[in-house]
Amino acid sequence: MNRKAFLARLEARLADAAPPATAHPPAPAPDAVPRVRFPPDERALEVRFGEALTAIRGRLVPLDELLSALAQVRTAVVTTDALALPDHIERLPLDQAERADAGVTLARAACAATGTVLLAPSERETRLASLLPPLHVVAVPRDVLVETPGDVLRDLPRFFPDGLPSAFSLASGPSKSADIDAVVTYGVHGPLAVLAVIL
Amino acid sequence: MTDLVREAGTRGAPASSLRDRERAALAGSGHLQVAIRRSTDNMDGRWRGLRESLPGAEELREAARSLRSAAITRLPELLGQLADNVEAAGGRVFFAADADEATGYITELAQRRGATRAVKAKSMVTEEIQLNARLAEVGVTAVETDLGEWAQQLDGEPPAHILGPALHKTQADWVRVLRPEGYEGGEDPDAMCAFARRTLRPRFLDADLGITGVNLAVASTGTLVMVTNEGNGRLTSGAPPVHVAVMGMERVVADWPEVDLLLALLGRAGSGVNFPTYVNCLTGPRRESELDGPEELHLVIVDNGRSKILGSPSQEALNCIRCGACLNACPVFRQIGGHAYGDVYSGPIGAVIVPLLSDGNHELSHASSLCGACWEACPVKIPLHELLLEGRAQHAGSERALWRAWARAWSSPRAFALTGAPAGLRPPQALVPPPFREWAKGRTLPRREGSTFRTRWARGEVLD
Numbered sequence: 001m002n003r004k005a006f007l008a009r010l011e012a013r014l015a016d017a018a019p020p021a022t023a024h025p026p027a028p029a030p031d032a033v034p035r036v037r038f039p040p041d042e043r044a045l046e047v048r049f050g051e052a053l054t055a056i057r058g059r060l061v062p063l064d065e066l067l068s069a070l071a072q073v074r075t076a077v078v079t080t081d082a083l084a085l086p087d088h089i090e091r092l093p094l095d096q097a098e099r100a101d102a103g104v105t106l107a108r109a110a111c112a113a114t115g116t117v118l119l120a121p122s123e124r125e126t127r128l129a130s131l132l133p134p135l136h137v138v139a140v141p142r143d144v145l146v147e148t149p150g151d152v153l154r155d156l157p158r159f160f161p162d163g164l165p166s167a168f169s170l171a172s173g174p175s176k177s178a179d180i181d182a183v184v185t186y187g188v189h190g191p192l193a194v195l196a197v198i199l
Numbered sequence: 200m201t202d203l204v205r206e207a208g209t210r211g212a213p214a215s216s217l218r219d220r221e222r223a224a225l226a227g228s229g230h231l232q233v234a235i236r237r238s239t240d241n242m243d244g245r246w247r248g249l250r251e252s253l254p255g256a257e258e259l260r261e262a263a264r265s266l267r268s269a270a271i272t273r274l275p276e277l278l279g280q281l282a283d284n285v286e287a288a289g290g291r292v293f294f295a296a297d298a299d300e301a302t303g304y305i306t307e308l309a310q311r312r313g314a315t316r317a318v319k320a321k322s323m324v325t326e327e328i329q330l331n332a333r334l335a336e337v338g339v340t341a342v343e344t345d346l347g348e349w350a351q352q353l354d355g356e357p358p359a360h361i362l363g364p365a366l367h368k369t370q371a372d373w374v375r376v377l378r379p380e381g382y383e384g385g386e387d388p389d390a391m392c393a394f395a396r397r398t399l400r401p402r403f404l405d406a407d408l409g410i411t412g413v414n415l416a417v418a419s420t421g422t423l424v425m426v427t428n429e430g431n432g433r434l435t436s437g438a439p440p441v442h443v444a445v446m447g448m449e450r451v452v453a454d455w456p457e458v459d460l461l462l463a464l465l466g467r468a469g470s471g472v473n474f475p476t477y478v479n480c481l482t483g484p485r486r487e488s489e490l491d492g493p494e495e496l497h498l499v500i501v502d503n504g505r506s507k508i509l510g511s512p513s514q515e516a517l518n519c520i521r522c523g524a525c526l527n528a529c530p531v532f533r534q535i536g537g538h539a540y541g542d543v544y545s546g547p548i549g550a551v552i553v554p555l556l557s558d559g560n561h562e563l564s565h566a567s568s569l570c571g572a573c574w575e576a577c578p579v580k581i582p583l584h585e586l587l588l589e590g591r592a593q594h595a596g597s598e599r600a601l602w603r604a605w606a607r608a609w610s611s612p613r614a615f616a617l618t619g620a621p622a623g624l625r626p627p628q629a630l631v632p633p634p635f636r637e638w639a640k641g642r643t644l645p646r647r648e649g650s651t652f653r654t655r656w657a658r659g660e661v662l663d
């Protein structure tokens with residue numbers, strides 16, 4: 001069906017709408033969409049980000065502990081210069097993310113209430129660097145910390161001044177599933193572990 | 200697995216009756232009920248807890264209801280805007296009136312690309328249009344990549360729940376299903392999860408087509424928003440050279456603030472988390488300056504009966520964000536599970552929309568006790584219990600006259616007297632209209648204690 005006919009059918013249905021089968025029809029839509037608030041918390045954004053990330057099985061690592069945290073990592077795809085990686089880690093070409101132990105990428109934003117990071121491809125960053133390797137290491141510049149995912153979703157031009165990229169993701173902790181007998185398992189498709197470093 | 204279960208998930212009037220499928224579900228080891236109750240209890244309980252901890256939850260839900268309703272009444276305008284913006288970002292848009300048009304477009308695309316391998320990320324609408332079967336006819340093998348849905352596919356069973364496709368499977372079932380794929384371990388969820396990762400990873404990387412659903416589509420920017428907890432949505436849309444996104448036409452929202460609100464509700468009601476693990480937002484295919492991503496992005500917007508709901512008294516059913524909370528809360532679903540509904544959509548929302556979408560399976564509106572638990576659980580406050588009643592009224596059709604007569608008989612004292620009830624006799628089953636004879640079996644009118652109200656009134660006993 002072409003677009004015109006498809007939409008015309010909908011117009012016709014709406015023009016001839018029956019009254020709703022409810023005793024309490026919805027109120028008119030509010031002028032502004034109400035914000036999703038979280039219980040108030042006075043602590044610093046980075047403290048709360050770390051706590052929220054830990055709650056979803058990620059980890060916030062102080063910069064001076066990065067070396068020991070990455071001791072097991074042999075290979076990595078790296079899309080950012082923001083983190084100085086230990087020398088023992090071999091840097092693989094970006095199209096080899098599938099072979100790498102870790103993907104090291106930059107967060108465009110990070111949400112304190114939920115431990116969420118904003119990831120997006122660029123001239124340097126692939127979509128798959130943060131997704132294929134078993135470990136995702138994400139560098140979070142202090143000045144991109146915000147309160148909630150709504151602060152990102154309602155303010156996209158701040159994070160993407162040149163327009164939206166073809167893909168961006170809000171990622172909260174490692175890949176998880178509860179499909180096997182309601183037991184939570186990690187890493188079925190994406191990273192098994194997420195490690196964030198605030199810069 | 201019984202044949203009754205196997206035929207669930209095919210659209211149109213199933214050969215077996217709702218009652219037969221209920222019986223099949225209730226027979227057996229009882230594990231089905233135990234597993235479903237445990238999973239649904241768990242999800243329902245988490246959503247209740249989160250509702251309490253979310254400041255202003257009630258107002259947010261009311262606002263979501265109003266905003267979804269407003270978007271649905273603007274559907275032609277918003278879909279037009281969405282299509283314009285997807286195309287401006289380099290994507291292609293196809294409007295499909297029904298399942299045949301949608302699958303026809305996708306199979307043609309697959310043939311043009313010479314595709315043989317597809318990966319899919321959980322999408323109810325592709326189940327609804329039976330896309331996998333159509334793809335198989337043109338030589339394309341489609342692999343479901345959501346862990347639960349993969350197990351269901353390997354087992355030849357449709358998904359049992361919107362968000363927990365395999366929630367009825369025991370760990371022993373999982374071992375049985377994975378064994379032929381090469382799994383050698385035991386009943387160990389971590390080991391099975393790792394096996395799935397190893398087995399499915401090459402499928403993503405080798406696929407010619409990635410096919411996903413769409414949770415929300417943002418008209419203002421032409422962005423498709425897709426939510427997964429496993430990350431298979433990101434892989435399916437990001438790894439193969441062609442991405443096909445299939446959406447029910449009602450998924451559109453005007454702008455991003457609605458996305459904020461609806462994702463907060465979807466994550467809490469559907470998965471019991473403050474925010475879904477992965478929210479993937481796609482605006483067109485890969486740009487020239489980007490290093491990876493699909494060369495082509497196709498958006499297929501599907502009607503397939505939805506326009507029959509639009510403008511009907513049940514229009515609000517189109518507000519559904521497919522979170523599954525009403526399934527978890529429903530005492531009937533918790534007893535019989537998803538397969539007994541005989542369609543891809545189950546639970547209260549399934550019982551409302553399936554008869555409307557398919558012009559069949561009307562008996563589903565009776566798969567409810569009208570207790571209202573679904574309405575209470577629904578994050579966008581769809582009055583599901585009222586819509587179920589509406590479904591029953593529509594279904595009554597020719598039987599309506601019969602019911603009216605029955606109701607009249609019971610409200611007229613003389614006719615009531617004729618039934619024998621006032622004399623303490625019970626009306627015979629034959630007096631119950633046919634649709635409810637089955638229901639009336641095993642239910643008898645209570646025996647009256649003492650004399651009737653009328654007799655006592657006449658004797659002056661009532662007001663003394």
Ligand code: SF4
Nearest residue numbers: 519520522523525577
């Ligand atoms: S009807 Fe409401 S509760 Fe049920 S799946 Fe849809 S949004 Fe969720």
